[in-house]
Amino acid sequence: MPLLQVKNLEVSFALRNGSVKALQDINFSVERGDRIGIVGESGAGKSVLGFSILNLISRPGSITNGEVLFEGRNLANLPAEELRNIRGNRISMIFQDPMMTLNPVLTIGTQMIECLKAHRQITDENARKIAIQKLQQVYIPSPETRLDQYPHELSGGMRQRIVIAISLLMDPEIIIADEPTTALDVTIQAEIMELILELCERNDVALIMITHDLGVISQITKQLFVMYAGRIIEQGPTKEIINDAQHPYTQGLINALPQMTVRGERLQQIRGSMPSLNDSLTGCAFNPRCDHAEDICTETLPSYTASGGCKVACHLVEKMKNQEVLS
Amino acid sequence: MLAFLIKRLIQAVVVMFVISIISFSIQDNLGDPLRELVGQSVSEAERELLRDKLGLNDSFLVQYVRFAGKALQGDLGNSYFFKKPALEVILAKLPATLDLVFGATLIIVFLSIPLGVFSALKPQSIFSKLIMGLSTVGISIPVFLTAICLIYIFAIELSWAPAFGRGDTGSFLGLWDTSFLTIDGLSHLILPCITLASIMLPLFIRLIRSEMLEVLQSEYVRFAWAKGLSPSRIHYIHALKNTMLPVITVGGVQIGTMVAYTILTETVFQWPGMGFLFLEAVNRVDTPLIVAYMIVVGGIFILVNTIVDLIYGLVNPTVKLIRSK
Numbered sequence: 001m002p003l004l005q006v007k008n009l010e011v012s013f014a015l016r017n018g019s020v021k022a023l024q025d026i027n028f029s030v031e032r033g034d035r036i037g038i039v040g041e042s043g044a045g046k047s048v049l050g051f052s053i054l055n056l057i058s059r060p061g062s063i064t065n066g067e068v069l070f071e072g073r074n075l076a077n078l079p080a081e082e083l084r085n086i087r088g089n090r091i092s093m094i095f096q097d098p099m100m101t102l103n104p105v106l107t108i109g110t111q112m113i114e115c116l117k118a119h120r121q122i123t124d125e126n127a128r129k130i131a132i133q134k135l136q137q138v139y140i141p142s143p144e145t146r147l148d149q150y151p152h153e154l155s156g157g158m159r160q161r162i163v164i165a166i167s168l169l170m171d172p173e174i175i176i177a178d179e180p181t182t183a184l185d186v187t188i189q190a191e192i193m194e195l196i197l198e199l200c201e202r203n204d205v206a207l208i209m210i211t212h213d214l215g216v217i218s219q220i221t222k223q224l225f226v227m228y229a230g231r232i233i234e235q236g237p238t239k240e241i242i243n244d245a246q247h248p249y250t251q252g253l254i255n256a257l258p259q260m261t262v263r264g265e266r267l268q269q270i271r272g273s274m275p276s277l278n279d280s281l282t283g284c285a286f287n288p289r290c291d292h293a294e295d296i297c298t299e300t301l302p303s304y305t306a307s308g309g310c311k312v313a314c315h316l317v318e319k320m321k322n323q324e325v326l327s
Numbered sequence: 328m329l330a331f332l333i334k335r336l337i338q339a340v341v342v343m344f345v346i347s348i349i350s351f352s353i354q355d356n357l358g359d360p361l362r363e364l365v366g367q368s369v370s371e372a373e374r375e376l377l378r379d380k381l382g383l384n385d386s387f388l389v390q391y392v393r394f395a396g397k398a399l400q401g402d403l404g405n406s407y408f409f410k411k412p413a414l415e416v417i418l419a420k421l422p423a424t425l426d427l428v429f430g431a432t433l434i435i436v437f438l439s440i441p442l443g444v445f446s447a448l449k450p451q452s453i454f455s456k457l458i459m460g461l462s463t464v465g466i467s468i469p470v471f472l473t474a475i476c477l478i479y480i481f482a483i484e485l486s487w488a489p490a491f492g493r494g495d496t497g498s499f500l501g502l503w504d505t506s507f508l509t510i511d512g513l514s515h516l517i518l519p520c521i522t523l524a525s526i527m528l529p530l531f532i533r534l535i536r537s538e539m540l541e542v543l544q545s546e547y548v549r550f551a552w553a554k555g556l557s558p559s560r561i562h563y564i565h566a567l568k569n570t571m572l573p574v575i576t577v578g579g580v581q582i583g584t585m586v587a588y589t590i591l592t593e594t595v596f597q598w599p600g601m602g603f604l605f606l607e608a609v610n611r612v613d614t615p616l617i618v619a620y621m622i623v624v625g626g627i628f629i630l631v632n633t634i635v636d637l638i639y640g641l642v643n644p645t646v647k648l649i650r651s652k
Contacts, residue, residue: 056552058544080558088555095553100546105568105644114564115554150644166554 001072002029003206004053004091004174009076010065011045011052013277020277022048022061023230028223030174035200035207037221037238039214039253043274044227046210047096050178053208054087070174089119091174092167094196097183098159102151108162109147115169134165138195157188161195168199174206181216193220214253218242226250229274229285236310246312246320248290284315292316335636339629346625347398350618351391403622404615408608413619417601421623423493424600426506427592428585430520435528443535444570447543448562459536462529470588474522474595481518488517491597519596526588527581534577539570572643579635583628 009026012019023045030036040046051057053068055075068075070091075083095101103111112131116122122130128147135143138161151159160180167175177196181189197220200207211217217224217238224238226247234247245251252270272289275281284290287297296315304311305318365374378384382393397404406413446455482490494515497508506512542548543566551561590602597603601620608616640646 054553056549058549084555084557086555087553093550093553095546095550097546101550103547103551103565103569105572105642106565107644114556114560118554118556118560152645163550 003032003034003071004030005069006053006066007069008066009049009052009063009068011048011057011061012064014060014062019064021064021230022277023052025231026066028225028232028235030206030208032173033200033204033206034223035197035209035221036223036225037217038208038210038225038227039212039217040227041212041274045230046212046227047178049227050093050176050208050210053176054091054093055083056087056093085119088115088167088172089170090172091176092170092172094160094163094167094175094177094180096179098156098163099183101163102159104151107148107150108154112147112162112166112169115166119170130169131165134168135162137168137199138162138165140165156184157192160184160188160192164192164196164199168203168205171203172205174208175200176208176210178210179212180209181213182211189216196220214242214257226253229281230277231285231313233286233313234310236308240309244308246307246310246317247286247314248292248316248320249286252289284313292320331636331640332633335629335633339633342629343622343625346622347395348391350621351394352387353614353617353621398622403619406608406613406616406619408611408613408616413613413615414623416616417604417619417623420599420601420604422496422504423506423598424586424589424593424602426493426516427519427523427589427598427600428582430507430516431523431527431585432582434520434524435531438524439528439531439535443532444539444562444567446532447536447539447570450540458532462532465525465529468525470522470526470591471595473525474518474592477518477522478595489515490518493599519592519598522595523585523588523592527585530581531574531578535570535574538573539566542566542569545569568642572639575635575639575642579632582635583631586624586627 006026006028009023010021011023012021026049028036038046038049048057048061052063053075055063055068055078057063063076066076070086073082075086078086102108109128109131112134113124113127116127116130131147132143135146140146140158140161146154146162151162154162164180175196180196181192184192193216196207196209199205207221209217209221221238224234224236224241225232226234226241226249228249234241234245234250241250242254245254249270252268255268256270258267270289275285275288281287283296283298283300284293284302287293290297294316300315302313302315304313307317307321365377369377382390385393394404401414403413405411406416409416442458446458449455478490481487492515493506494511495509496504496506496512498504506516548561548566551565556565587602589598589600590606592598593600593603594606601623605617605620607613608620
């Protein structure tokens with residue numbers, strides 16, 4: 001049995017005029033020590049997916065279908081107290097913006113110790129020791145003094161390190177990192193990424209990395225899931241997808257990356273923008289932006305086609321492959 | 328700390344200067360003080376003589392400098408009516424007014440926080456909707472009407488509480504006469520305090536509710552959930568502390584404003600405080616008393632705001648009043 005298994009997950013937001021589905025038919029599983037990546041544009045549903053694993057979707061959103069099985073227990077309908085025991089303890093999260101994730105009026109120490117105390121019987125003194133130890137693990141200089149400081153006294157990179165230290169406090173099995181470097185300086189981004197990778201490897205923690213940065217994800221994840229308009233449209237081993245993407249959307253994303261070897265050329269971009277969740281599109285959600293779209297794309301929703309080690313939700317995978325071979 | 332207090336003191340001087348100019352110009356334009364000082368039988372020539380003697384014919388600037396010079400020595404002139412120093416007359420009435428403001432503040436603090444927090448945590452519940460509905464009603468009813476209704480229901484119909492006056496007072500350490508120390512005094516306090524609180528209470532409930540709703544949506548509260556903290560810790564430690572920051576700021580200003588609101592409440596309840604005295608002074612064109620009232624209230628405002636800023640500095644770590652090291 002996989003450590004975490006997401007089955008047919010569907011998340012909807014109830015609005016005044018009906019509800020919209022932010023996630024549909026999400027299926028994947030995570031093994032111990034796995035590193036998976038979830039990529040997509042803003043609005044593709046990546047963050048919603050991250051939050052829904054811990055059932056942290058706030059009103060008016062809710063999980064309307066499917067299961068999130070963690071060691072066989074379904075987090076989607078677990079009683080609040082049992083769920084609380086898993087959050088921050090077995091599965092923890094790193095948020096996007098370290099400027100916003102730490103409470104401005106509580107000291108770093110308070111925010112670390114309270115997490116330890118929420119999950120086990122421990123004295124303040126021992127909790128402090130563990131907190132210091134975790135701060136050392138994320139290479140924070142003079143951790144003792146940091147504990148008595150407030151978030152505003154620390155830099156963004158430092159704060160994200162503290163958030164990572166908090167996520168490691170209870171030695172979780174899974175860490176969900178929701179764009180952990182987006183809000184940081186480019187020079188610090190790499191450091192933080194390396195740190196997360198190192199800590200996950202050393203502690204045998206499974207990592208679910210959510211990002212829009214393909215560069216980042218290609219370096220650290222083994223499995224890749226590409227999301228578009230609330231669905232996974234391509235999944236498979238990261239290397240295979242980066243080197244030979246099958247779905248036109250993934251190809252577009254990869255082509256849009258700036259290349260060091262080509263100078264003075266315009267970056268390629270995917271024309272148009274992602275459809276709003278309110279739009280009722282039939283067929284493949286990507287068809288209005290797809291250069292290859294045919295009639296069938298606007299009529300029926302594509303199912304997954306196996307291609308190498310990957311699964312691709314596109315009607316035209318076979319056809320495009322044949323063309324490639326011919327040309 | 329010291330630097331903060333000195334800065335505050337300089338601000339206070341500026342504010343008091345502005346208040347003194349405003350109140351002095353009012354004095355200068357508020358009818359003829361001679362009419363109150365002397366009877367109708369005094370002839371115009373004698374009046375003119377008296378005006379000269381009192382310096383009322385001097386220019387505005389000369390009069391102001393004279394006024395300010397005396398005011399700095401604590402002399403705000405004699406009340407025309409009481410024939411006693413105006414400041415003394417006002418300060419004698421201060422304890423009664425502060426009793427009222429203190430009582431109303433207690434009511435506001437102990438009701439607005441639980442009600443505001445509850446209606447933020449359970450916005451869909453019927454009780455929350457009831458609180459919100461009643462608070463709209465509370466904001467819209469004028470103070471004197473609330474007072475009259477309370478007197479009619481609780482003093483006249485039910486005779487649960489006295490309708491007017493201050494009742495017995497007890498001495499607090501021999502320094503201060505307060506109604507809080509006797510049963511009779513407390514019973515007299517109830518209705519006026521509720522009346523005074525009725526204006527601010529709905530405002531604070533709504534303020535706390537909306538601040539709390541906003542804080543509950545914040546990333547750090549979401550992160551607190553992701554850490555697996557208990558709901559009570561998230562609500563009362565993480566959310567409430569942040570909610571109270573803007574509430575403290577607004578609260579300081581509003582407590583000051585409440586001192587001014589006592590005018591209406593004290594009048595309806597015949598409460599022997601500063602506000603009641605002020606209204607009488609206006610009726611009698613007792614200008615030194617009016618000026619003294621404005622300056623004392625201005626001073627209270629500054630004092631309350633300074634205290635609130637100090638408290639704010641203690642609660643909010645991002646504000647450093649006290650430079651460490």
